[in-house]
Amino acid sequence: MKSYDAYQQYPNIVNRLRGVNARLSASTSAAIALIFKGNLYVANVGDCRGLLCKIDADGVLRVIQLSVDHNLSNEDELLRLSRTGLDIDKLRQVSEGHSHLTTRCLGNYTVKGGYKDFDLFSDALVEPVIAEAEITGPIPLDDSYKCLLLMTNGLHGSLEEVADSEQVNKEIIQIIVEQFGTQGTLTGVAQGAIDRVARIHHDQYMQNPKHQPYCHRDDLTLLLRNFNFKLSPLSSSSTLRSYLSSTFSVNGDSGLYSTKSDTISLADSNSPNETLTEASNTSSDSSELPKSKKVVLDDECKVTPYVDFTCFYQAVQKAKEDKIIPLDARY
Numbered sequence: 423m424k425s426y427d428a429y430q431q432y433p434n435i436v437n438r439l440r441g442v443n444a445r446l447s448a449s450t451s452a453a454i455a456l457i458f459k460g461n462l463y464v465a466n467v468g469d470c471r472g473l474l475c476k477i478d479a480d481g482v483l484r485v486i487q488l489s490v491d492h493n494l495s496n497e498d499e500l501l502r503l504s505r506t507g508l509d510i511d512k513l514r515q516v517s518e519g520h521s522h523l524t525t526r527c528l529g530n531y532t533v534k535g536g537y538k539d540f541d542l543f544s545d546a547l548v549e550p551v552i553a554e555a556e557i558t559g560p561i562p563l564d565d566s567y568k569c570l571l572l573m574t575n576g577l578h579g580s581l582e583e584v585a586d587s588e589q590v591n592k593e594i595i596q597i598i599v600e601q602f603g604t605q606g607t608l609t610g611v612a613q614g615a616i617d618r619v620a621r622i623h624h625d626q627y628m629q630n631p632k633h634q635p636y637c638h639r640d641d642l643t644l645l646l647r648n649f650n651f652k653l654s655p656l657s658s659s660s661t662l663r664s665y666l667s668s669t670f671s672v673n674g675d676s677g678l679y680s681t682k683s684d685t686i687s688l689a690d691s692n693s694p695n696e697t698l699t700e701a702s703n704t705s706s707d708s709s710e711l712p713k714s715k716k717v718v719l720d721d722e723c724k725v726t727p728y729v730d731f732t733c734f735y736q737a738v739q740k741a742k743e744d745k746i747i748p749l750d751a752r753y
Contacts, residue, residue, distance in 0.1 A: 449530030453489055453572045455647070456559075462570070463559030464488040468524045469575040474561070475568040475595050483568070485595040490556040492526035499525045507547040516542060526552050563649065569598065570647040576640030580619050584626035594619075602651045611653070612646045624748075 429436045451468020464472045466489035474486045492499055494513055503525065504510040516523070533551050537543040543550045571594070581590045594615070601614040623639055718726045741747045 443532065447530060447532035449524075449527040449533075451492075451524055451527055451575065455570060455572060457563070457647075458560075460563055461560035462563055463557065463561075465555040465557045466490065466492075467553055467555040468492050468527045469579070471571075471573050471575070471578050472558075473571040473573075473591055473594065475571070475598070476566045477568065478566070483595070483599070485591045487591055488558045488561075492524055492556075494523050494525065496525070503546075503550050506550045507545050508543065508550060509545065512542075525550070526554065528553050565650060567649050568651050569649055571595075571598065572645040574641055574643040576642045577616065577619055577644055580623040580639050580642065584623055598646075599651075602653060604654050606653055606655065608646055608648055608653070611648075612644045616642045616644055 423431075425436075451466070451470045453464065453466040453470035453472050455472060456463040462474070464474075466472060469491050470489065471487065471491065472489040474488050476484055476486065478484050490496065490498070494500065494516060500510055500513055503513055530551060533540065533543070534549050534553075537546055537550055573594075578590050578594060581593055585593060597615050597618050598611065601611040601618070605611045605614055620639065620642060720726050738747070742749050
């Protein structure tokens with residue numbers, strides 16, 4: 423039966439199927455880090471990135487990327503796709519404008535199950551988009567390691583848009599080091615780094631009026647695990663966060679700055695065994711979540727809303743009115 427005829431005879435069923443299909447077609451990238459018996463393991467799928475910072479034998483601060491970017495700018499991924507029967511030259515042409523198209527992800531039933539319906543993947547003999555993760559480790563942790571970062575593509579991708587991509591990891595670590603020198607908490611370090619990247623991206627596009635309509639970023643989420651960086655004795659909060667906390671009465675019930683809605687995730691426990699995770703569209707401070715907390719699902723088995731952003735939007739609007747932040751700023 424053709425789609426038009428099906429809808430004419432069974433509109434309710436077709437609408438329900440469309441809704442189910444929309445949910446099943448959702449996808450995400452993710453990274454996870456496990457510290458077990460003094461050894462670090464990192465796994466990722468998609469374009470979330472894991473960075474490890476350490477001091478080498480010469481006393482120089484180094485950054486090591488422990489994740490693999492699963493996109494069309496990755497030659498290894500292009501080679502894997504070519505082995506499925508795809509034209510590697512065609513993939514390279516597509517990568518020029520869509521280098522961040524993820525070639526591995528969690529979910530995305532529409533592409534994985536129906537790849538024959540997509541021109542880019544129709545020649546593949548097997549499913550080209552997969553969910554197999556890259557795993558790095560074990561890495562024995564010692565005093566030379568300073569910190570671990572897990573981040574979404576929105577963070578490193580924003581810098582790649584305005585800078586040399588080969589230097590992005592170094593720039594991110596440099597920003598983190600600067601924040602450790604000025605912030606008194608890990609939350610402050612992580613939030614300060616995100617604010618800094620957002621400002622660099624914003625300022626770069628504002629310099630060219632033609633780019634202003636495209637000044638858009640994906641979510642910026644950073645998970646920070648400190649090993650032995652020293653925090654500054656003088657706490658210096660980010661401008662917007664400091665302004666909000668001084669303007670509004672903030673408490674755990676509001677959802678603002680609490681474990682429910684914070685855009686920063688961090689862990690700084692001394693437990694020998696711990697797991698840190700990062701998804702491209704979620705974040706939480708697992709170190710403060712009560713053990714008894716359970717996920718509540720609605721009648722359609724969806725996670726019920728648990729964050730009230732009213733206070734945040736009110737604070738942003740007031741900050742704009744008071745000219746603390748630009749009128750066209752997006753948060």
